[in-house]
Every structure is written in C-alpha cells, then in structure tokens.
Amino acid sequence: LEISPFIASLPKVELHIHIEGTLTPALRWKLAHRNNIPLPYATYEELVDSYNVTYNHRREVNGDNGAPTFLEAYFAGCQVLCTEDDFYELAMAYLEKAREMNVRYVEPFFDTQAHTRRGVPAETVLNGYLRAQRDGAERFGVPSNWIFCFLRDEPLEDGLKAYRAALPWARTKDGRGKGLFHAVGLASNEYNRPPGLFEEAFLLSKEDGLHLTMHCDVDQKDAAEHMHEAIFDICAGTGTDRIDHGLNALDRMDLIQGLKSRGIGLTLCPHAYHRRQATEVLFPKIRRLWDEGVKFCINSDDPTYMHNVWIDGNMMKVHEYCQFTKRDMAKLVQNAVEMSWADEDIKKEIL
Numbered sequence: 001l002e003i004s005p006f007i008a009s010l011p012k013v014e015l016h017i018h019i020e021g022t023l024t025p026a027l028r029w030k031l032a033h034r035n036n037i038p039l040p041y042a043t044y045e046e047l048v049d050s051y052n053v054t055y056n057h058r059r060e061v062n063g064d065n066g067a068p069t070f071l072e073a074y075f076a077g078c079q080v081l082c083t084e085d086d087f088y089e090l091a092m093a094y095l096e097k098a099r100e101m102n103v104r105y106v107e108p109f110f111d112t113q114a115h116t117r118r119g120v121p122a123e124t125v126l127n128g129y130l131r132a133q134r135d136g137a138e139r140f141g142v143p144s145n146w147i148f149c150f151l152r153d154e155p156l157e158d159g160l161k162a163y164r165a166a167l168p169w170a171r172t173k174d175g176r177g178k179g180l181f182h183a184v185g186l187a188s189n190e191y192n193r194p195p196g197l198f199e200e201a202f203l204l205s206k207e208d209g210l211h212l213t214m215h216c217d218v219d220q221k222d223a224a225e226h227m228h229e230a231i232f233d234i235c236a237g238t239g240t241d242r243i244d245h246g247l248n249a250l251d252r253m254d255l256i257q258g259l260k261s262r263g264i265g266l267t268l269c270p271h272a273y274h275r276r277q278a279t280e281v282l283f284p285k286i287r288r289l290w291d292e293g294v295k296f297c298i299n300s301d302d303p304t305y306m307h308n309v310w311i312d313g314n315m316m317k318v319h320e321y322c323q324f325t326k327r328d329m330a331k332l333v334q335n336a337v338e339m340s341w342a343d344e345d346i347k348k349e350i351l
C-alpha cells in the first residue's frame with residue numbers, strides 16, 4: 001500500500017515502538033565495522049536477508065524453515081550497539097524518521113537488559129538515549145518520553161536489578177530523575193511468562209510514580225489469561241494503565257468489558273499481525289474492537305524487522321482495510337494522544 005498524502009500529512013503519535021526494533025541493516029553494518037563486531041553474514045545482502053524473520057517466538061510453532069524467530073534476529077541486531085554514541089545514533093535516526101513521517105510525539109520502548117547482559121554498562125545505554133531525547137526534541141521537534149522494559153523471559157530478580165540501575169534516568173515523582181523514562185513495560189517472549197510474575201516490579205515502579213504498560217501479544221499461548229491478569233489482577237487489582245497489542249480481548253466479553261470500564265487502551269500494531277493473518281480475518285477484528293468501543297491507537301512495533309512498515313504504513317492499512325474514514329483516522333490519533341503520558345502542553349499542541 002502506498003502512503004496517501006492524507007496519511008502522510010496527518011499529525012501522528014507513536015506509543016508502541018521498540019527502539020532496538022528500528023535498527024536498519026545499514027546502521028547495523030556500519031556499527032559492526034566501527035566496533036569490530038563480527039557479523040555472521042558474508043555480505044550486506046545476507047545481513048538484509050536475516051531480517052526475514054518468522055512471527056512466532058517459538059521455533060517449534062514456526063516449523064523449521066531455517067529462518068530466525070523475530071526475537072533471535074532482534075537480539076542479534078542488538079550486539080552491534082556498544083558505545084553511548086551507538087545508542088544515540090540509533091535513537092536519532094528514528095526521531096529524524098519520525099519527523100519525516102509527521103510524527104509529533106513518541107514513547108519508545110527500550111531494553112537495558114539486552115545490553116547489560118552482553119557487558120554494556122546500563123549508563124552507556126541510558127546516556128545515549130537521554131542525549132537523543134533532548135537533541136531529537138530540539139533538532140527534529142519530536143519530544144519523547146521513554147518506557148523501560150522488563151524482559152519477561154529473564155528472572156524477576158534480573159529485571160529488578162536493571163530497574164534499580166536505570167531509576168536515576170527516570171522521571172520519578174520526587175522530580176529528581178533525569179527524565180528519560182516515565183513508564184515501565186513488559187516485553188520479550190511471553191510463553192509461560194504471565195505478567196503476574198512481575199508484580200513486585202510493577203508495584204515498585206508505581207510507588208516511584210511511573211506509568212505501567214505490558215505486552216499481551218496476539219494468539220500467544222494463554223493470551224486471554226495473561227490479558228485477564230493485566231486488566232484485573234496486576235498491582236493489587238488496580239490493573240495496568242495500557243496494554244500493548246491485546247487483540248485477544250475479542251475472545252472474551254469480560255476482557256472487552258474490563259478494558260472499557262477501566263479505561264485501558266490498546267496499542268495495536270496491525271502489520272505485525274497481518275504477517276500471519278489474512279486481510280479478511282484480521283481487519284474485521286480490529287473493526288469489531290472499534291465498534292465495541294474499545295479505545296486503541298495504531299503503531300509499528302519493530303518496523304525494520306517487519307518489512308519496513310512504519311506507523312504511516314500501519315495507519316494506511318487500517319484506513320484501507322477497516323474502512324476507517326478520514327475522521328476516524330483523526331480519532332485514532334486523538335486516542336493516541338489521550339492514551340499517551342505526554343505533558344498537557346504537548347498534548348494541546350498535537351490536537
């Protein structure tokens with residue numbers, strides 16, 4: 001689908017994008033050489049090929065066609081990120097791209113554990129992103145508030161350690177943090193890792209004054225149970241503030257009702273699901289969520305690992321395949337603004 005002038009010029013807000021999922025083969029190639037990191041690919045073309053990943057996080061579900069799973073490719077990509085400048089360049093490249101797509105405000109996810117477990121100090125990662133947050137707002141006019149992710153397939157204790165290390169870079173309620181991130185999320189492989197395992201971490205971040213979101217990815221094992229926990233049980237029953245993906249709410253009326261009554265919005269990434277679901281199956285589901293009155297917005301997830309479909313391409317798809325009108329498209333942006341954790345002055349400027 002070609003991006004229409006209407007979608008291109010629509011002011012946009014992105015709430016679900018993993019910064020490490022914006023690493024292009026070109027930047028990866030450059031950083032690998034700069035940092036003397038050997039790539040397991042003989043040529044640049046082979047590197048580009050390695051971005052053709054399978055959808056499910058588990059190899060046995062994908063069948064053995066030799067392609068890496070998404071997470072294998074994503075964490076392999078991370079290996080070239082070593083210095084503060086690397087993280088800065090990655091983030092600035094994304095924020096510049098955001099400006100080009102008329103994205104006015106973003107809340108990117110970042111993983112520190114993906115880097116500290118390779119021996120990169122947390123402060124290297126955090127200082128790189130912090131500098132990009134400031135320069136991206138100044139140079140490209142794209143303000144951002146970032147989201148620290150717990151890797152759910154790592155032990156809770158590792159997540160807590162990573163969180164404590166990152167906390168000086170947060171915007172905590174005492175106002176003393178550096179202001180990079182203002183929320184925590186839950187990402188990586190969800191298989192047998194329900195959100196409740198991270199209750200202690202969520203309670204801690206809530207006490208620190210941070211917002212909370214978590215991935216409930218589409219058609220994962222126990223998807224509906226994980227969603228039920230996220231909506232009703234997490235944080236001593238107060239629930240999560242947002243859910244990333246969450247399309248499986250359609251499986252159960254109690255989930256739809258819970259989302260609505262608690263005002264929990266979904267950050268949907270249609271192209272990510274479209275890789276696996278036929279057009280005539282997927283888009284009627286998104287349309288049904290809309291007709292049920294569930295609040296959601298449209299995002300891109302990991303665009304360079306998902307055929308380079310960015311937020312504009314994702315919005316194009318729902319515009320086309322859900323029969324959303326121009327007015328509906330503007331409402332989707334308004335949803336994103338309302339679901340966002342931007343300061344009021346930024347929200348006013350976008351709408």
Ligand code: ADE
Nearest residue numbers: 018021187188189301302
């Ligand atoms: N971390 C980064 N991208 C992710 C995705 N698409 N699903 C789960 N965890 C992720």
Ligand code: ZN
Nearest residue numbers: 018215244301
């Ligand atoms: Zn995601």
